[in-house]
Amino acid sequence: MRRISIFGATGSIGVNTLDLIGRRPGEFRVVALTGGHNIDLLAAQARRFDAEIAVTAHSERLGDLRAALDGTGIAAAAGAQALLEAADRPADWIMSAIVGAAGLAPGLHALRHGTTLALANKESLVCAGPLLMAEAAAHGARILPVDSEHSAVFQALVGEDIAAVERVIITASGGAFRDWPLDRLARATVAEASSHPNWDMGQRITIDSASMFNKALELIETREFFGLAPEKIDTVVHPESLIHALVGFRDGALMAHVGAPDMRHAIGYALNWPERRDLPVARLDLAAVGAMTFRAPNPARYPALDLARQVMQARGLTGAVFNGAKERALDHFIAGRIGFLDMAAMVADVLDRLAGDPALTAAHSLDNVRHADHIARRAADDCLPVLAGQS
Ligand code: NDP
Ligand code: MG
Numbered sequence: 001m002r003r004i005s006i007f008g009a010t011g012s013i014g015v016n017t018l019d020l021i022g023r024r025p026g027e028f029r030v031v032a033l034t035g036g037h038n039i040d041l042l043a044a045q046a047r048r049f050d051a052e053i054a055v056t057a058h059s060e061r062l063g064d065l066r067a068a069l070d071g072t073g074i075a076a077a078a079g080a081q082a083l084l085e086a087a088d089r090p091a092d093w094i095m096s097a098i099v100g101a102a103g104l105a106p107g108l109h110a111l112r113h114g115t116t117l118a119l120a121n122k123e124s125l126v127c128a129g130p131l132l133m134a135e136a137a138a139h140g141a142r143i144l145p146v147d148s149e150h151s152a153v154f155q156a157l158v159g160e161d162i163a164a165v166e167r168v169i170i171t172a173s174g175g176a177f178r179d180w181p182l183d184r185l186a187r188a189t190v191a192e193a194s195s196h197p198n199w200d201m202g203q204r205i206t207i208d209s210a211s212m213f214n215k216a217l218e219l220i221e222t223r224e225f226f227g228l229a230p231e232k233i234d235t236v237v238h239p240e241s242l243i244h245a246l247v248g249f250r251d252g253a254l255m256a257h258v259g260a261p262d263m264r265h266a267i268g269y270a271l272n273w274p275e276r277r278d279l280p281v282a283r284l285d286l287a288a289v290g291a292m293t294f295r296a297p298n299p300a301r302y303p304a305l306d307l308a309r310q311v312m313q314a315r316g317l318t319g320a321v322f323n324g325a326k327e328r329a330l331d332h333f334i335a336g337r338i339g340f341l342d343m344a345a346m347v348a349d350v351l352d353r354l355a356g357d358p359a360l361t362a363a364h365s366l367d368n369v370r371h372a373d374h375i376a377r378r379a380a381d382d383c384l385p386v387l388a389g390q391s
Contacts, residue, residue, distance in 0.1 A: 002093060043065060053089070119146055127317075127319055127373065144269075164249050168234070198241035213344075219235060322351065345383075346384075
């Protein structure tokens with residue numbers, strides 16, 4: 001039986017992963033399931049899949065988790081160290097689906113054991129791409145992309161030579177506000193930004209889709225995962241979300257990955273890799289689809305994309321700064337302290353403030369990444385009074 005663990009089991013990706021596992025009884029042994037505040041769901045999942053251990057990231061919730069698992073024989077643990085210990089438990093396949101930079105350390109631990117890491121947590125690659133890749137190489141571990149665009153590129157590259165790749169185009173739905181007049185964006189509310197036209201995802205990534213910070217992270221993720229030069233990586237707005245990415249080769253051929261917007265496709269590909277197995281996803285009826293449309297992203301609507309270009313050029317630990325500032329800006333938006341457009345203004349300001357800081361050119365280590373993340377969050381908070389005063 002394949003031993004698997006899921007980090008971020010209670011989130012959108014985690015639930016979809018368990019949906020696939022649950023359809024194949026007897027094939028998987030669930031080792032560790034981790035969550036955050038949603039103790040009821042975590043305990044229910046641990047019971048249903050008879051996990052060895054359930055871990056909440058929040059130490060103060062340990063009592064609740066223990067109570068919810070009472071009498072089951074399933075171990076309960078809590079806190080950052082417990083997450084790392086869970087990642088140390090022998091497993092064949094680990095899903096990294098914690099949201100945010102918090103997903104980095106458990107993923108690194110898993111790689112150090114040579115475990116195959118199915119990576120939904122794009123923030124890991126944005127913050128510490130070179131570190132993650134070096135750990136994987138040093139321990140013979142494999143990282144499989146779960147982000148739908150990167151899974152699509154990965155699949156288009158099967159049997160191909162990366163040197164023959166001329167360009168990669170990842171598609172963007174354009175998010176909740178793609179057709180809004182620009183002058184209305186400043187007043188967009190959290191509720192409006194939290195509803196996605198095509199995909200059903202966690203709240204944070206849904207808001208990041210509306211602002212295109214998600215696509216910005218994905219451009220950087222593409223660079224880090226596939227080792228492509230930034231000028232070979234582009235994005236196009238494709239409102240139907242049916243083509244997830246395209247790979248262009250030196251002979252002019254463009255290979256597209258087409259499928260219904262259902263994350264179980266990319267999760268299932270990573271779960272079954274290198275095989276293909278049946279997946280419970282809708283089959284596209286192209287005649288019913290009728291047309292697929294594409295348009296260039298408007299830089300005035302999506303300033304996050306230009307910021308991503310800046311980060312891809314700068315490299316070093318700029319990705320960790322970008323992500324840390326973005327996470328903090330998102331916290332402030334969700335809390336109602338700043339407006340929708342202020343998120344990009346805040347991140348741009350942090351990148352400016354910290355440009356030239358020696359922390360950004362430090363070696364790629366977990367401590368240095370954490371430091372860059374920390375100073376970025378602090379700098380974002382420093383911008384708050386000015387931005388909050390304006391909105
Ligand atoms: P969700 O917000 O739905 O779930 C996040 C998970 O992480 C939950 O289990 C949550 O626990 C847990 N969590 C939250 N904060 C922490 C923390 N500080 N430490 C440890 N665990 C924590 O997110 P998604 O499933 O949408 O996304 C997960 C990752 O996958 C993200 O990196 C996202 O960018 C990426 N991704 C998601 C896609 C999607 O379709 N959803 C598509 C492509 C990539 P709890 O809820 O119990 O508090
Ligand atoms: Mg994606």
